[in-house]
Amino acid sequence: MLTVQRVKPGTTVLTIGATSGVGLATIQIARDLGAAVIATTRKRRKAAALRDAGAHHVIVTEEEKLTDRVLELTGGRGVDLALDPVAGPSVADILATTAIGGYVLIYGVLGVPDFTTARLDLPLPAIVMKFVSYATVWELVLNPPRMETAQAYIRDAHRRGVIKPVIDRTFPLSEIVAAHQYLDGRDLFGKIVVLP
DSSP, X not given: OTTTTTOOTTOEEEXXXXXXXXXXXXXXXXXXXXXXXXXEESOGGGHHHHHHTTOSXXXXXXXXXXXXXXXXXXXXXXXXXXXXXXXXXXXXXXXHTEEEEEEEEEOOOTTOXXXXXXXXXXXXXXXXXXXXXXXXXXXXXXXXXHHHHHHXXXXXXXXXXXXXXXXXXXXXXXXXXXXXXXXXXXXXXXXEEEEO
C-alpha cells in the first residue's frame, strides 16, 4: 500500500486501527520512508505501545474526535495518505482528515459484515480533490516488478531491523478454537501465532 502512493520524507500518513499486524507494519515502514505517522486505536491502554512501535502521534478514537485531532496535528492541512482496514461509514470522516490531493487507501472491510455487499456512501463534496481507492495484495502479486521491489525492500528493512513483527500471543495448535476466539475479540496488539 505504501508503494501505491509514494511515501517520502515530509509525507504524513494516518493509519486506522494501527494495533493490527498490518497497522504496526505500516507504522514501521512509513517511518523508514521518512513519513510522520499518526496512528489510531480505540483503547487508551494501547496508545503507549503504538508510540513505542514508532507512531509520532496516537489518537484514541473512543476519547477524541478523529477529524479534529488530525487537523490539529497537521496544522489544518490534513494527511497525505490514510490507510483504512475498516471501510464503512468512517470513510467520510477519514476523507475529512485528508489533505487536498491526498489519498485514502482502503485495504479491508472489517466494518462490513459481507464483503460482497460492501458499499461506500460518500457525499460528493467529500471526494473533491481527494482520492479513494481499494488496495489488495493481488495488485502486488500479479505485478512481478512491484512484487520484486516490495520483496527486496522487506528483506532489506528486516535486515536493518526496521521491520520487527509484533507477536501478541502464541497458541498451540490444540488450542486453535481459543486462538480464533482471541482473534475475533479484536483485543490483540499485533499478530497471533499458532504453533504446530
